[in-house]
Amino acid sequence: MLGAHRAACNTMDSYHLVVGLEIHAELKTRTKMFCGCKNDPDETRPNINICPVCMGHPGTLPVINRQAVRHVLRVGAALGGTLADYTEFDRKNYFYPDIPKGYQISQYQYPLVTGGSLAGVAITRVHLEEDTASSQHDKGAYSLVDFNRAGVPLMELVTEPVIHTPAQAGAFARELQLLLRYLGASDANMEKGEMRVEANISVAPQEGARGTKVEVKNLNSFRAVERAIAYEAKRQRELLEKGEAVVQETRGWDENRQKTFSQRKKEASHDYRYFPDPDLPKLKLSELREFTPEAVRASLPELPWEARARLAKRGLSEEVAGVLVREPRLKAFFDAVTREERKPARVKLAANYLTSDVVGLIGEGVGSWEELAARTPEEFRSLIALLDEGVLSSRGAKEVLPHWLREGGDPRGIAARLGVVQESDPAALKEVVAEVLQAHPDVVADIKAGNEKAVAFLVGQGMRRTKGSANPALLTRLLREALGLGAQE
Numbered sequence: 215m216l217g218a219h220r221a222a223c224n225t226m227d228s229y230h231l232v233v234g235l236e237i238h239a240e241l242k243t244r245t246k247m248f249c250g251c252k253n254d255p256d257e258t259r260p261n262i263n264i265c266p267v268c269m270g271h272p273g274t275l276p277v278i279n280r281q282a283v284r285h286v287l288r289v290g291a292a293l294g295g296t297l298a299d300y301t302e303f304d305r306k307n308y309f310y311p312d313i314p315k316g317y318q319i320s321q322y323q324y325p326l327v328t329g330g331s332l333a334g335v336a337i338t339r340v341h342l343e344e345d346t347a348s349s350q351h352d353k354g355a356y357s358l359v360d361f362n363r364a365g366v367p368l369m370e371l372v373t374e375p376v377i378h379t380p381a382q383a384g385a386f387a388r389e390l391q392l393l394l395r396y397l398g399a400s401d402a403n404m405e406k407g408e409m410r411v412e413a414n415i416s417v418a419p420q421e422g423a424r425g426t427k428v429e430v431k432n433l434n435s436f437r438a439v440e441r442a443i444a445y446e447a448k449r450q451r452e453l454l455e456k457g458e459a460v461v462q463e464t465r466g467w468d469e470n471r472q473k474t475f476s477q478r479k480k481e482a483s484h485d486y487r488y489f490p491d492p493d494l495p496k497l498k499l500s501e502l503r504e505f506t507p508e509a510v511r512a513s514l515p516e517l518p519w520e521a522r523a524r525l526a527k528r529g530l531s532e533e534v535a536g537v538l539v540r541e542p543r544l545k546a547f548f549d550a551v552t553r554e555e556r557k558p559a560r561v562k563l564a565a566n567y568l569t570s571d572v573v574g575l576i577g578e579g580v581g582s583w584e585e586l587a588a589r590t591p592e593e594f595r596s597l598i599a600l601l602d603e604g605v606l607s608s609r610g611a612k613e614v615l616p617h618w619l620r621e622g623g624d625p626r627g628i629a630a631r632l633g634v635v636q637e638s639d640p641a642a643l644k645e646v647v648a649e650v651l652q653a654h655p656d657v658v659a660d661i662k663a664g665n666e667k668a669v670a671f672l673v674g675q676g677m678r679r680t681k682g683s684a685n686p687a688l689l690t691r692l693l694r695e696a697l698g699l700g701a702q703e
Contacts, residue, residue, distance in 0.1 A: 229454070230421045231447045233383055234338075234375035236412040237390060239400040240345060241285045241367040247344040248276030248319060248494075253366050255406055260360040268344075268365030270315030275493050278303070282367035283497075283505065285399040286326045286342050289369065291510045292393055292517055293337055295330030302496045303342075307487045311359050312347040319344050320370075322488040333389040335382070336374040343368050348407075369399070375414065380440040380447075387411055387436055392518050396542060404434050411439050417450040417460070425450065426460040430474055432467045442467045446474050521545060529558050530565050537569040543583055544568055550591035557602070564598045571615050581619035589622050597625035604685045610634035638685040640692065643676075646684065647692045650675045661697055669693060 243253050249267035257263060267274045290297050304322040325341035347364040351357045371390065377383050391409055394400040402409035411433040416425030430446055433439045450460050465474040490496075499505040516524070518539050525535035538545040548568055552561045575581045597614065600606040606614065606629055614628045621628075629635045650672050651658055661668045669690070676689045 228420060229447075229451045230418045230423065230425075231378050231443075232375045232416050232418065232425065233377040233443055234414040235335075235371075235373045235377065235383060235386065236414065237371045237387065238345075238410045238412075239369045239371070239390075239394055239402050240363075240408045241282050241369055241400050242398060243279055243281045243285070243367050245279060246365040247279050247282055247342075247367040249365055251365065254362070255366075255401075255408060257362050260358070260362065262362060264361045264364070268314070269361060276319065276491075278494060278497075279367055282342055283326065284510075285367075285397070286340055286369050287499075287505060287510045288397050288514060289371075289393070289399055290327030290330060290340050291507065292397060292514055293327070293330030293332055293340070295327040295337060295340065297499070297505075297507045297510060298324060298326050298328070299500050300324060300496065300498055301326050303491045303494045304488045305491050306343075308485075310346075311357065312349050312364070314347065314361060314364055318346065319491055319494070320488075332393065333386045335386045336376050338372040338374050340369060340371045343370060375416075380443040383413065383443055384436045384440040387439055389518065392540060396515060396518055404436070407434065410434065413439065413443055413446075415443055415446045415450070417447055417454065419454065426462050428460065428462065428474075429464045430467055431464060431477070438467055438469060441472060442474060445472065449474065525565075528552075528561050530562065534562075534565050534569050537573065538565065541573070543587065544573065547586060547589075547591065547594070551594050551598070555595075560598050560602050563601055564594065567598070567601075567611065567615070568594075571612060572619065575616055575619055580616050585619055589619065593618065593622065593625060600625060600629065604638050604687065605629070605636055606634065607636050607682075607686065609682070610636065633681075634683070636683055636685045638688055640688065643680075643684055643689055643692055644696075646676050646679055646689070647696050649679065650693070651696060658697065661699075666699065669697070669699070 240255065245251060246253050246263075246268055249265050251263045251265050251268055254263055267276060287297055301321065301324045303319050305317040306320045306322070307317040309316055320343035321341035325339040327340035328338070330337040330340075345363050345366040345368040347359050347361045349357055349359050373386070377386065387409075391402040391404075394402045394409070400408060404410070413430045413433060414427050415430060416427045418425035428446060428450070430442050433442055446465070453460050461476075463479055464477045466477050467473075468475055503509060521539045522532075522535050525538060526532070530538075538548055548565060551564050551568075555561050555564070572581070572586065576583060576586070597606070597611060597618065601608070601611050605626070610629060610632075613632055613634050614625050617623075617628050617632070618625055626635075654672060654675065657668050657671055661672075672693050673686060673690050676693065677684055677686060680689075
């Protein structure tokens with residue numbers, strides 16, 4: 215039985231998973247892609263931001279959104295891709311209730327960006343198109359269409375089929391979301407549908423062979439991306455194990471049942487009858503100064519992987535640097551606090567307290583990102599100095615932080631008001647040491663007999679006498695000196 219199980223595992227391991235991703239992201243622009251309607255992803259009233267152009271009325275003419283083109287070119291430059299000199303828009307013809315014109319304006323032969331890579335994954339192309347309307351279905355009774363989203367600028371990124379694990383696909387999608395946010399191109403909130411992932415998945419008996427490609431749509435979270443790929447790989451392997459064929463098709467992802475389901479036969483590119491849109495001009499981007507590759511690259515901010523490398527050079531761990539990079543508002547505050555700091559210990563203290571305590575307080579609702587933005591870097595820098603100088607203990611800092619985050623102000627004053635300033639005066643603490651030694655002669659005798667671990671008990675007694683205000687490191691040193699012990703190793 216065990217031998218049969220091993221044989222089955224070996225057979226399953228011999229299959230090769232190949233995944234390519236197609237990712238759509240709604241771009242942050244004031245207006246839609248080809249008209250002057252407001253691009254507002256937060257609008258809840260249906261069919262408010264619409265006009266004859268995005269509703270596909272006869273006789274209307276589209277106009278290209280300049281900011282949308284700029285967003286895609288900056289993404290392409292960040293990916294290290296080739297920015298197009300010549301580009302044009304095409305009509306992708308298909309009939310569906312969410313396409314008011316009966317075709318979608320997209321790009322086919324001449325995309326804005328070709329090539330590039332991200333997180334070790336090669337990119338095929340990045341192009342620009344318009345989004346569709348959104349449909350709402352009432353359990354098969356009827357369907358409603360909201361055209362607010364129709365015509366919103368949509369970036370589509372296509373990877374090469376070089377992804378071989380669900381985790382690699384999830385990591386790529388997360389890194390792309392982060393890049394889009396750094397560039398200000400898109401908020402890319404998957405729960406709002408601002409970033410949508412489709413996975414082209416195939417399984418072949420051995421590496422290098424080609425399997426039958428199945429597209430899985432409706433992946434609206436990173437977890438769904440990873441689980442759908444894992445499920446589909448298993449489904450296809452099991453079909454091949456039984457000698458059955460994998461059907462090329464489009465499948466959806468059922469989040470509740472955690473499985474894919476068949477939707478329709480997969481279309482080929484010729485089914486869409488692409489042809490250049492006659493109503494839109496061809497673009498020669500080198501003739502537009504702001505769209506030259508040099509100008510686009512010069513406009514890029516520090517990119518996520520560049521930020522990680524810089525923070526690593528400042529001595530931060532991969533985990534702490536990752537938290538800062540994933541939350542640009544936090545990284546910006548950290549940079550402001552530590553820009554002139556030359557003490558590595560204070561840089562690490564600032565990073566640790568921001569990524570653990572401050573993030574934790576915001577997560578608990580004790581503070582907010584808006585409140586953090588209202589605080590000054592100088593105040594937080596003062597808090598870190600109090601910690602480094604021993605004026606505040608870690609426990610004291612944790613008591614000060616919620617008050618500072620909500621109200622602001624000088625951390626030293628907050629600490630004094632809360633009574634958590636550490637006593638670091640050697641003269642005052644020597645009196646405490648004398649009282650503790652006199653009160654516990656049996657422990658003193660035990661220590662002198664060789665049990666140095668008992669020093670911790672005396673430190674605890676000293677902390678109790680000072681109501682936690684004593685500097686524990688100084689108190690420990692003074693106790694050891696009084697007992698005739700050497701410095702603690």
